Amino acid sequence: MSVAQFVFFCGFALVAVAIVAFSVVVVRSARRDDGGPFVSRSLVARLARPGRDRAELQRWAFYLHRVSGLGLFAFLCLHVGDVSLYVISREIYDEVHQVYGSVPMRFAEVGLLFGLLFHTANGLRLVAVDLVDLGLTGSTRALYGVLGVSVVGTLAGAVFILGPVIV
Amino acid sequence: MADTADADTNAGGLVRVTVTRSVEGTRSEFLVARIRPMTVLDALLAVQREHDPALAFRFSCRVGMCGTCTVRVDGRSALACQTEIPADTDRIRVDPLAGLPVVRDLIVDTGPFWQAWASVRPYLVPGEDADVGMDAEPAVIAPDSAERRAIDPALDCIGCAACFSSCGIASAHRDFVGPAALNRAMVLVADSRDSATAERLEVVGAESGVDRCHYIYGCTAACPKGLDPARAIRRLRGRRFRGDR
Amino acid sequence: MATGEVWREPEVLDTDVAVVGSGGAGLMCVLHALTARPELDVTVVSKGAVGRSGCTRMVQGGYNAVLDPDDSVDLHLRDTVQGGKFLNDQSLARTLVDDAPRVINELETRVGCFFDRRPDGRIHQKAFAGQAFDRTVHRGDLTGIEIMGRLRDQMFRLGPRELEDVRALDLVHDAEGELAGLTALNVRTGDPLVLRARVVVVATGGSATMYRVAAPAREKTGDGVAMCWRAGLPMRDMEMLQFHPTGLLAGKSRMTGAVLEEGLRGAGAHLYNAAGERYMARYDAERMERSTRDVVARAGYLEIMAGRGTDEGGVLIDISHLGSGEVERCFPGMVARTRQIEQDLAIGPVQVSPTAHFHMGGVLIDADGRTDVDGLLVAGEDAGGTHGANRLGGNGVAESTVFGARAGDTAARLARQRRLRTPERTEVNASLxxxxxxxxxxxxxxxxxxxxxxxxxxxxxxxxxxxxxxxxxxxxxxxxxxxxxxxxxxxxxxxxxxxxxxxxxxxxxxxxxxxxxxxxxxxxxxxxxxxxxxxxDTDARPRYLVQRAAGDGPTGAIESEVRDVEFSHLRPADLDGRPGS
The missing domain is CATH 1.20.58.100 (Fumarate reductase/succinate dehydrogenase flavoprotein-like, C-terminal domain)
Known part of the structure; x- marks a missing residue:
């Protein structure tokens, strides 16, 4: 591993640490400040029942939206950095970008893809709620759609991202 | 004051009630006899009467109209008097509301909630030339008018702060006036008898206003009166951006 | 006992008008006092949360007021006095019916209440038991929340001093025996308080919670009446406590006593005892379940006491013969209430019992809320005489707001005439x-x-x-x-x-x-x-007992005097031959 690769790797590790740390903050403050139900058997039972109770999922969508938002932002900062290496030196740029092809990085990219898809789709869902007044049940249903799009999109993307190294 | 902690809670029809106390981080556990039907308020009263008269909680009407007994039951913000303990449940946990300073045990200082409420000018401001008082004629407003249809389902707020606590933004101290206050603002903005619309829209459009809402729907899901504050917020946003009622 | 051992030296607060109680009467009083004279310093003392304790909030039915040109205040007066079995103080009843429409106007135009409308856009009025005209103003079936919510919001505009979670203890006097204010206790801190006031208004609400099955909110423990009693004020009609015929029975749950609304019987609900008899046939064969509150309550009570009630000590109300869909459509609130206690009004009988509801008796007042003591006003359920022997549904919230408003006007006037006085130390200490x-x-x-x-x-x-x-x-x-x-x-x-x-x-x-x-x-x-x-039997001539405390302490003697009711507006003979009499 070259120095440049090592520096990039450290940068990416920082992004990962930021995501984990922020997730911890979100979950902890959710537990302390946010008057939503605790994660318990009764909550799971309620979520299993169709109807108004499932609206509770939107609270978790909010947390995921925040975490994915921060993750994407942190990664974009890094990414702007590594792309701008092109201006400095084409060799270093290529060197760093080889890292993107490594196996662990590919797994991380699948995660990034999920974050990107979820954040985008959920953001569009919120715009839809605002524009056409979906209401409680409508917006919950839209959330199912968001999750579906994110999961299916991630799986499809995973085939392309992971395919070359796994098969 | 933990009570006979390890007894089998299923035997003899008992309910284990865990209450978060105001001394930082402490919880008390009590076993109370199950009655049928049984609400969370009944469980708290049983604790106060049989185990610990010092347990502090608030209630008044016990039929979901005063809005003073709001607590978190297994985390969920709800009225203690309207939350049943189902027959198959043998333990509950009760916490004070989120986002408001605790006075003692389950009693919170609702001051911040009411400050937010007061910030939207929650009272009717009749027009300069309007006839007001005991000899003024009430306004003629058709029940099927757009105004009435907007206001009708948004009345009946009991100020219980369940929505405030359940809101991921307001309860997390993110400088948000909260769902109840915005619902009240919408009611008055839609009201043709009121003349402070511009001023009120300025407040709800400011930094701590409608833009903070993330449509988590914690408010609508928690409202014990079945109101839809999220819709009121949406209406206010619509009113601001598109000029519709 | 000396200060310092158990309680701290009381903080002394000076105010122009001290209002004890923050229900409909209390807050209307604040509104009127501060509307008449905005410069006044008004203090609300409330044992619970301001505007959110007491019973005005719990009003479901509505507010009786004459608004329709085809209706008349004379008719409303007649209904009120007839309902009160001629025991009413007719000048108070007259004030009630005269002012009720004006207070509705004020609630709509100044306070901001938004009552339900008729198709033509004017205020809708529904039918209520015991009245010759449909005159009950309402907002859905949660009228109290609209009135109290909006009144509470007015407090943000008017800004009285709110002493929340502060229990008023006793009225105190100065060395000359003039009213000087009251002692109070901060429930949160446990510290005492002395409130020096030019005028004191007592509006705490009744005491029906002293019954096993009772409807009101927990604060209603007769604090105002007891406070006035200890101060030696005369009371009337104290024996008159109204029972609502259909209170919910929910075992040991606190829900027990909550009212199932009158409309159920109006819509055709049947009442059965444990043996399955429609027992109303024995008490009022003609009107059956649609008989008046007092008759139905009495019949239920007698059945229960005679051992013909259910194991839990109730009778059964059944409206399921209308079909569950119809019941759910007409009485959504009531169906929800029964489902909450594991019963279901829509599909079968529900256990009910008469439930203590409203105290007609209380302190003797005049139409401006004045009492025997200079500077002391009483309004709402704490006062006696307006409803006589029985209150009509919809007259309760009318009484609170009408007399609360009048007390506010009077207080604003009196505050100009009375000065602040220093309460006697010994009296304060005895109270604490x-x-x-x-x-x-x-x-x-x-x-x-x-x-x-x-x-x-x-x-x-x-x-x-x-x-x-x-x-x-x-x-x-x-x-x-x-x-x-x-x-x-x-x-x-x-x-x-x-x-x-x-x-x-x-x-x-x-x-x-x-x-x-x-x-x-x-x-x-x-x-x-x-x-x-x-x-x-009922005596031909209605009389009432005026009582007052004759001795000190909780077991002190009671002094009483019998008075004849004055027929200043209506006499029983006036009703002969009228429909509904």
Missing amino acids: ARAYAPLTRSLGPWPFDLTRRLKELMWRSVGVVRDGASLEHAGKELDALADEIEHIAVPGPPQVNFAWQEALDLANQVTVARAMAHAAAWRTETRGAHARSDFP
Whole structure:
């Protein structure tokens, strides 16, 4: 591993640490400040029942939206950095970008893809709620759609991202 | 004051009630006899009467109209008097509301909630030339008018702060006036008898206003009166951006 | 007992008008006082949360007021007096019906209430029992929330000083015996308070919670009436306590006593005893379940007491023959309420019992809320006379707001004439010593069992139907209870101590209960809410008992005087031949 690769790797590790740390903050403050139900058997039972109770999922969508938002932002900062290496030196740029092809990085990219898809789709869902007044049940249903799009999109993307190294 | 902690809670029809106390981080556990039907308020009263008269909680009407007994039951913000303990449940946990300073045990200082409420000018401001008082004629407003249809389902707020606590933004101290206050603002903005619309829209459009809402729907899901504050917020946003009622 | 041992030196607050109670009467009073004179310093003292305790908030039905040109205040007066079995103070009843429409105007135009509308856009009025015209203004079936919510919001505009979680203890006087203000207790901090006021308005609400099955909010423990009683004010109609015929029975749950609305019977619900008989046939064969509140309540009580009730001590109301869909459509709130307690009005019978609901008796006042004591005003359920022997549904919230408003106007005027006075030290100390006593004792009963005993006693012996022997028994038992209250000991600190607060509530309840039992023993007839099994007939000439405390302490003697009702507007003969009489 070259120095440049090592520096990039450290940068990416920082992004990962930021995501984990922020997730911890979100979950902890959710537990302390946010008057939503605790994660318990009764909550799971309620979520299993169709109807108004499932609206509770939107609270978790909010947390995921925040975490994915921060993750994407942190990664974009890094990414702007590594792309701008092109201006400095084409060799270093290529060197760093080889890292993107490594196996662990590919797994991380699948995660990034999920974050990107979820954040985008959920953001569009919120715009839809605002524009056409979906209401409680409508917006919950839209959330199912968001999750579906994110999961299916991630799986499809995973085939392309992971395919070359796994098969 | 933990009570006979390890007894089998299923035997003899008992309910284990865990209450978060105001001394930082402490919880008390009590076993109370199950009655049928049984609400969370009944469980708290049983604790106060049989185990610990010092347990502090608030209630008044016990039929979901005063809005003073709001607590978190297994985390969920709800009225203690309207939350049943189902027959198959043998333990509950009760916490004070989120986002408001605790006075003692389950009693919170609702001051911040009411400050937010007061910030939207929650009272009717009749027009300069309007006839007001005991000899003024009430306004003629058709029940099927757009105004009435907007206001009708948004009345009946009991100020219980369940929505405030359940809101991921307001309860997390993110400088948000909260769902109840915005619902009240919408009611008055839609009201043709009121003349402070511009001023009120300025407040709800400011930094701590409608833009903070993330449509988590914690408010609508928690409202014990079945109101839809999220819709009121949406209406206010619509009113601001598109000029519709 | 000296200051400093148990309580701190009381903080002294000066104010122009002190309003005790923050329900409909209290907040209307604040509104009117500050509208008349915005520069006044007004203080609201409330045992619970301001605007969110008490019963105005719990009003479902609505507000009686004459708005329609085809209706008339004379008709409303007639309904009120006829409903009150001619025991009403007719000048108060007249004030009520005259002012009710004006207060509705004010609630709509100034306070911002938004009542339901008719198709033509004017205020909708619905039918209510015992009235010759559809005159009940409402907002869905949660009228109280609209009125109290909007009144509460007015407080943000007017900005009175709000003492929330502060219990008023006693009225106190200066060295010349003039009213100087009141003592109070901050429930949160446990510290005492002396409020010096030019005018004191008492509007705390009634005391129906002293019955085993009772409808009101928990704050309603007769605090205002007991406070006035200790100050020696005259009371009337204390025996008149209205029972609502259909209170929910929910076992030991606190929900017990909550009202199932009158409309169910109007819509055709049947009442059965445990044997499956439609027992109303025995009591009012013609009107059956649609008979008046007092008759239906009495019938249910007699069935239960005769052992024909259910195991839980109730009777059954059944409206399911209308079809579950129809019941759900017409009474969504009531269906939800029964489902909450694991029963279901839509598909079968539900257990009910008469439930203590409203105290018609109280302090003697004039139409401006003035009492025998200069500077002391009383409004709302604390005052007596407006409803006579029985209150019409929809006249309760009207009374609170009408007389609250008038008391506010009077207070604004009086505040100009009266100066601030310094209460006698000995009086303040005596009041505080009484209040803090349960904390100072180390041995003695907790209050909870005594409260239960009081509720059971009142239910059995001063209940829906009374007789001489049980009232005599009740008198003795109440004296014994009053004695025992003097020995209550509560553990814990003075801060937020609910056992202590319950002890103070209980003392007030027993004070009122003694007066009630005493007046009930005096009234040897059956009239309105007061039914005597040993005197089932009604006297031709309505009379009322004026009582006042003659001795100090909870077991002090009661002085009383009998007066004839003055027929200033209507006499019984005026109703002969009229429909509905």
